[in-house]
Amino acid sequence: MQKPLFIVLLCLFFLAASCSGLKYEKYPKEEFRGVWVATVVNIDWPKNGNDHVAKQKKDFLRILDFYDELNFNALIVQVRTAGDAFYPSEKAPWSRFLTGKEGQPKQRFEDPLQWMLDRTHERGMQFHAWFNPYRATFDLDTTLLDTTKHDFYKHRDWMLKYGKKYYYNPGIPEVWEHLTEVVAEVVKNYDVDGVHFDDYFYPYKIQGEVFNDSLEYATHALPNQTLGDWRRSNVDSLVKNVHQSIRHNKPWVQFGISPFGVWKNKSTDPLGSDTKAGQTTYEDLYADPLLWMEKGWIDYIVPQAYWSMHYPAASHEKIATWWASQTEDTELYMGNGPYKIRNNADEAWNDKKELPKQLAMARNLPEVQGNVFFSAKSLMGQHEDVVKFLRKKFYKYPTAFPIEKNEALTERLPAVAKLSKKGKGIELCVSHFDSIPRFVSIYGLKNPSNPKEKQFLQRGYIPRNESESCIFIASRKFKYLGFSIQDMYGNKTELQTINLKEAL
Numbered sequence: 001m002q003k004p005l006f007i008v009l010l011c012l013f014f015l016a017a018s019c020s021g022l023k024y025e026k027y028p029k030e031e032f033r034g035v036w037v038a039t040v041v042n043i044d045w046p047k048n049g050n051d052h053v054a055k056q057k058k059d060f061l062r063i064l065d066f067y068d069e070l071n072f073n074a075l076i077v078q079v080r081t082a083g084d085a086f087y088p089s090e091k092a093p094w095s096r097f098l099t100g101k102e103g104q105p106k107q108r109f110e111d112p113l114q115w116m117l118d119r120t121h122e123r124g125m126q127f128h129a130w131f132n133p134y135r136a137t138f139d140l141d142t143t144l145l146d147t148t149k150h151d152f153y154k155h156r157d158w159m160l161k162y163g164k165k166y167y168y169n170p171g172i173p174e175v176w177e178h179l180t181e182v183v184a185e186v187v188k189n190y191d192v193d194g195v196h197f198d199d200y201f202y203p204y205k206i207q208g209e210v211f212n213d214s215l216e217y218a219t220h221a222l223p224n225q226t227l228g229d230w231r232r233s234n235v236d237s238l239v240k241n242v243h244q245s246i247r248h249n250k251p252w253v254q255f256g257i258s259p260f261g262v263w264k265n266k267s268t269d270p271l272g273s274d275t276k277a278g279q280t281t282y283e284d285l286y287a288d289p290l291l292w293m294e295k296g297w298i299d300y301i302v303p304q305a306y307w308s309m310h311y312p313a314a315s316h317e318k319i320a321t322w323w324a325s326q327t328e329d330t331e332l333y334m335g336n337g338p339y340k341i342r343n344n345a346d347e348a349w350n351d352k353k354e355l356p357k358q359l360a361m362a363r364n365l366p367e368v369q370g371n372v373f374f375s376a377k378s379l380m381g382q383h384e385d386v387v388k389f390l391r392k393k394f395y396k397y398p399t400a401f402p403i404e405k406n407e408a409l410t411e412r413l414p415a416v417a418k419l420s421k422k423g424k425g426i427e428l429c430v431s432h433f434d435s436i437p438r439f440v441s442i443y444g445l446k447n448p449s450n451p452k453e454k455q456f457l458q459r460g461y462i463p464r465n466e467s468e469s470c471i472f473i474a475s476r477k478f479k480y481l482g483f484s485i486q487d488m489y490g491n492k493t494e495l496q497t498i499n500l501k502e503a504l
Contacts, residue, residue, distance in 0.1 A: 024363040026393070029456075030402040032300070032333045032370025033395065034074035035067050036130065040081035040138065042097050044376040049100035053109040056098075063376045064119055070379075070387070071395040073459060074126040076196050076372065079113055079186065083136045083151050083168075087113035087190070091182045093146035103146030113190055121191075124439060124459025124471075126401065128194030128256065129186050133179045133238065135200055137166040151178070160213065163206045170202060170234040170286075171216030180241040187249045191437055191464060193488065194254035195246060199304055201235045201287040204279055231286035243297040252436055252488035254403070258302035258335050258372070259289045261319045263326075273322035275314040293330040301330050302372050306337030308348035309357050316358050324367040331402055333370040334362050338378040341386060352386045359394050369402040398456050400441045403490035416483070416496070417468050419503045421476075426500070429470040430462055430485070438462040438487045440471060444478030448497040454482050476500065 038044045045063060046056040067075070079086040084095035084102060088111060093103035098112060106112065113129070120127040136152055136159055137145065147153050152166060158175050159166045168175045183195055202211065213231075221230040239257070246253050260281045264272030268283065281287050292298045305319040320334050336358055340349045348354050362368040373379070379387050417431040430440060439461055443454035455478075460471030462485070473481070481500055486492045 024360040027397055028363065028399055030369070030400045032074060032331070032372070032402055033072040033399070034076050034126075034128070034302075034333065034370065034372035035063075035072055035376050036372060036374045037063060037075055037077040037376045038374075039078040039086060039095070039097050040132070046098060049095075049097050053106060056106075056109070056112075057115070060116060061119065063380070064123060064125075066380050067376070068123045068125065070391060071398045072125070073399065073401060074128060074193075074372075075120055076128040076130050076194075077116060078130040078132070080131040080133075080182065081135070082132065082138045082165075083145075087111060087186065089182075089185060091178070091185055092151070093149040096144060102144055103149055113186070117190055117192065121461040121463070124461050126193040126439075128196045128254070129190070129192045130196040130198065131183060132198060132200055133182070134168045134170060134202075135165060136168050140164055140166070142166075160211065162203050162211050163209055165203070167203055167211075169213055169216060170231065170238070171213045171220060173220070173237075176234070176238045176241055179238060180245050183242050184245045184249060187246055187253055191250075192253060193437070194256055194299075195242065196255075197239075197242075197257045199258060199260040199281070199285065199287075201285045202231055203285075205284050228283070228286060232282070232288050235287050236291060239292050239297050240295070254299040254488070255297070256300040256302060256331075257289060257292065257298050258304050259287055260285060261303045261305040261307070261335070262314055263290065263322075273314075274318050276312075277314050290326060293327065296329065298330060300333060301327065302333045302335045304335040304337075304374070305358075306335065306340065306374065308340075308346050308354055309361070310348065311346055317361060320358075320361055320365060320368065324365045327367050331369050331404065332367050333372050334358070334368055335372050335374060338373050338383070338386070339375055341378065341383050352383075352389060355386060356389055356393060359390075398458055400456070400459070400486065401439065403486065403488060416498070419481075419498060419500075421504055422472060424474070424476065426473040426476055426481070426504070427470050428460070428473055428481075428483070429468055430460075431468055432462055432464070432466055435464040436487050436489075437464045438485050441484050441486065442471070442473055443482035443495070444475060445480040445482045445497060446478060448480050448482070448499075451482065451495050451497075454495070 045060055047059055083092055085092040086095055086098050094105055096102040099106045117127050142152055145152050152159055158168055158172055160169045217227055217230055243255055246255050262275050262277035262280045264280050264282050265277055266272045266274050289301055303323050305316045307314045307316050309317045338355055342350055362371055415431050417429045420427050439459055442457045444457050445454045457475055462469045481498045482495050484493050484495050
């Protein structure tokens with residue numbers, strides 16, 4: 001009897017070790033490593049709307065360099081905070097968080113979005129444009145708004161006051177159409193790699209306040225449709241419309257959403273997670289991400305699970321496991337909250353290994369293909385012990401992106417046009433035959449007959465509509481160079497190898 005008991009205990013030990021982060025895949029071949037760059041009220045960037053352009057650029061490059069050196073591969077940058085824009089727009093005024101005064105362009109910074117996009121792509125990183133669709137103002141001081149261009153003044157009938165903000169009324173069909181056009185303007189004019197919505201759909205509920213959309217409900221609801229179902233259908237319509245618009249304009253652009261981490265509590269629905277969240281995505285924010293995944297309206301989802309691993313009301317462990325069980329044809333990345341490190345009443349965040357435990361768990365769940373951190377400034381210039389641990393144990397090497405749109409490959413794939421020495425490195429130039437942007441994964445190999453031992457060196461970006469693109473590779477220590485090219489549908493070429501001695 002002792003031997004079976006010992007085996008059971010041993011199995012339980014290894015299971016516990018796996019969940020606590022002692023065992024995980026150290027060097028995944030593909031992983032989404034993203035960070036949210038929040039611009040609303042200058043959380044991450046820019047530090048101040050009145051800062052000089054040179055300082056704003058320097059501060060953005062600091063964010064880029066920090067996460068590039070940590071081997072992250074994606075930035076999710078907030079380009080619309082509250083009915084405004086961080087780019088020249090026909091649909092919205094310039095954001096005061098960028099320029100210091102709403103509606104006023106930034107002198108000598110004609111197109112900040114294009115500049116950020118170019119700097120991000122130079123590092124072989126993806127750029128996802130993050131929109132907050134429904135928030136119209138950040139506070140009730142409407143004198144700060146641009147009277148000629150902000151929708152608060154152009155479409156006053158679209159606005160609802162709730163708490164200390166104004167919101168676009170999701171129950172008005174013209175609002176869905178307008179917000180879809182807002183997103184389409186960016187997708188058409190910029191080669192962003194993704195469009196991103198956060199967790200703000202209908203606003204988080206405030207005790208004693210009423211979101212007064214009764215007139216729209218009476219006008220537009222179907223017979224016998226409950227208020228909750230009607231509100232969810234409104235959000236569904238926006239998500240569906242944006243998905244269709246992206247597909248029409250640039251079908252390779254990804255569409256992702258980061259909902260509040262708890263869909264429903266198990267106490268109200270047996271299908272929900274074993275949590276006790278005070279508000280939920282489905283019942284309070286009127287968003288149904290399970291439906292969006294089922295319908296194929298989104299390409300990836302990032303549940304915001306900002307709690308510690310074993311937080312009683314909503315543990316990260318339970319939430320991540322629940323989402324892993326719900327996701328099939330949609331890429332799943334977990335949203336993590338390093339902003340809480342040593343800055344939260346939950347003492348678990350005082351442990352430098354709290355965040356690493358969450359990353360280890362993500363890598364132990366095959367359905368989870370990466371993580372996104374909120375927010376960019378959380379690890380910069382602080383928590384060096386955590387950063388050092390992440391760099392050593394989790395992000396030692398760069399990695400490719402997990403993209404699976406599964407569209408057909410084009411007939412003529414990009415190919416190496418030339419390879420030449422450049423300083424202490426190598427310049428790899430790739431020919432391009434179509435209008436689909438691509439990323440190049442570059443590897444160092446000691447023996448081409450054993451490609452499994454390849455070391456990921458870096459990523460490169462191939463813009464669309466350019467016949468030839470060149471990428472600088474800093475390392476020449478390997479005998480062979482390997483590369484594969486991945487389009488934004490997820491299709492990849494086979495690994496091709498080059499004998500550097502012969503080629504150079």
